[in-house]
Amino acid sequence: xxxxIVEDERRLAVSLARGLTAEGYAVDVxxxxxxxxxxxSEGAYDLLILDIMLPGMNGYRVCATLRAxxxxxxxxxxxxxxxxxxxxxxxxxxxxxxLTKPFxxxxxxxxxxxxxxxxxxxxxSPVLTVGDLRMDTAxxxxxxxxxxxxxxxTAKEFAVLEQLAVRAGEVVSKxxxxxxxxxxxxxxxxxxxxxxxxxxRRKLGAPRIQTVRGAGYRLVAG
Numbered sequence: 458x459x460x461x462i463v464e465d466e467r468r469l470a471v472s473l474a475r476g477l478t479a480e481g482y483a484v485d486v487x488x489x490x491x492x493x494x495x496x497x498s499e500g501a502y503d504l505l506i507l508d509i510m511l512p513g514m515n516g517y518r519v520c521a522t523l524r525a526x527x528x529x530x531x532x533x534x535x536x537x538x539x540x541x542x543x544x545x546x547x548x549x550x551x552x553x554x555x556l557t558k559p560f561x562x563x564x565x566x567x568x569x570x571x572x573x574x575x576x577x578x579x580x581x582s583p584v585l586t587v588g589d590l591r592m593d594t595a596x597x598x599x600x601x602x603x604x605x606x607x608x609x610x611t612a613k614e615f616a617v618l619e620q621l622a623v624r625a626g627e628v629v630s631k632x633x634x635x636x637x638x639x640x641x642x643x644x645x646x647x648x649x650x651x652x653x654x655x656x657x658r659r660k661l662g663a664p665r666i667q668t669v670r671g672a673g674y675r676l677v678a679g
Contacts, residue, residue, distance in 0.1 A: 458573060458616070459483045459501065459637055463493030463519065464508045464535065473506065476562055477569070481597065481612030483638050490514030497523055501637075502530050504572060506565075507552070509536040517550050524551035531572040535560075570595075585622040588678025590661065592622050601661060608660050613638065617653045621666065621676035630673035 460477055464470040465488045474484040485500070487493045490511035497505055497519070505523075509516035520532055534552040553575075554568050574595045585592040591600045597615055599608045610618065616638040621629055631650050654674060658666055667675045 458503045458619075459485070460504045460506065460569070461493065461496055461500065461502045462486045462506045463490065463497075463511065463516070464488065464506070465511050466508070473562075473565070476566070479612065480566060481616050483616070483636075488512075490516065490519050494519045494522055497530060498526065498528065503576070504569060505530050505532045506569075507532055507534050509534060520552050521550040531576050533565075533568055533572060585619070585625070587622055587625040587676055588665075590622075590665065590678075592619060594619060610657075610660065614653055614656055614660075617650065618657055618661075618676075621674060625676050628669045628673045628675050633673070 458481070460482045462470050462473055462477075462484060464473070464486070467488060470486045470488065474486050477484045485496060485502075487496055488511075491513035493505075493507065493511070494514060496502075507516045507519060511519070514522075516534055516536070520534065523530065523532070531554075532552045533554045533556060535556050535558060537558045553572055556565060556568060585594060589602050591605070592615075593599075597612075599610055599615065599618065600606060601608055617634055620634050620637050631647050634650050635647055654666055654668075665677060667677060669675055
């Protein structure tokens with residue numbers, strides 16, 4: 458799951474990004490409304506966390522512009538303002554939820570997960586099945602075998618496996634995995650993916666994840 462945070466309070470933005478990254482999301486951060494609009498328009502994001510008071514373009518206009526262009530990414534709006542009028546204006550422009558600062562990080566994560574579950578119910582099934590492997594993407598749990606034995610995965614392992622599962626039977630490149638599991642600013646060794654693939658093979662069984670030399674990886678029924 459990829460999340461874009463558009464927030465000009467840099468300390469808050471960094472704090473949110475660290476927390477959501479620890480939850481297993483790939484997080485990008487920008488601090489300007491115009492840049493946020495560009496990123497949201499060009500990138501394949503699953504959720505947008507959008508401050509209202511932004512330089513360049515305020516959050517209301519960013520939200521309204523995205524909706525006018527047919528972009529249906531779930532939007533959680535953040536603001537230091539408090540009042541029914543502000544909430545109504547935010548929701549009228551097409552926001553899906555609204556959170557007033559200061560807020561509890563636990564509450565924000567709960568809102569994020571609720572919006573993603575809602576999107577899953579409206580679109581694709583939140584449960585991915587590949588042979589006897591089942592991934593509950595809403596609950597972030599993985600089960601294998603006829604008896605449904607749960608497999609404990611780290612947040613990053615789950616995110617890598619999810620990218621393979623949504624394209625089961627297809628070859629998924631390292632670049633595609635990096636794009637969706639790590640943020641756009643990641644400039645480390647792309648071979649880090651091999652570490653997670655190796656861990657997934659140990660936990661799920663090596664035959665489930667095939668290496669296609671020079672192309673990427675393929676998840677099969679096993």
